[in-house]
Amino acid sequence: MIFKGKVRRIKEFDNINTDYIISGRYKFKIQDPVKLAEHVMEDIEPDFYKRIEVGDFIVAGVNFGCGSSREQALQAIKYAKISLVIAKSFARIFYRNAFNIGLPLIECNTDELEEDDKLEIDLANGKLVNLTKEKTIDIKALPETMQVLLKDGGLVEHIKKHKGFKL
16 A cells, blocks of 8 residues: 655644544534544644545654543544554554554654655555655565555445455
8 A cells, every 4th residue: 555645744743642533522512523524633723634635644753642541532533534644652452442443554753754745655565765855764664464444444344345344
C-alpha cells in the first residue's frame, strides 16, 4: 500500500490525547462522523480542519492518542480525509482501534517532518520518502495481516466482506 500526501504537523506534538483529537463535548452531540471531523483538533489548533487536504498525514510526537478509548477520536481523523497518522509512538488501545476502523498508523522519528512536506509512504516495504527534502526514512513494514485489514477498510468491514476473519 502506497500513500502520498502532505504533512499536517500538530504544534503541541507530544501526548495528544483523545480529548484534544475530538473534544468530549461532541461525544453525544454529533453522531455524523463527517460533521464530527469538522472539529478535529480544534481545542489545540482551531484552524486545523481548514488546513487539511484529502490524503494528508497527521504528524505528531510520542504517545499520540492517549487518554480514553473513545472511537470518535479515530472517526474524526478518518472522516477528516486524513489518510494516515505518523508519530513517534501511539497509545496502545488507540493503535489497535485505528486498525480496527481501517486507519493506518506509522511509528518513526518525526523530528524532521515539517508542515507541508510532501511524503510518499510504502507500508509493505517500510519506506517513508520525504519528497520535499529528498530523504528516506525506514519505517517498520506492516505485517500482511494488518495490510489486509486496511485494504478491506478495517476489521468489521473485513469480517463482513469475507463472512468471517480470513487472510
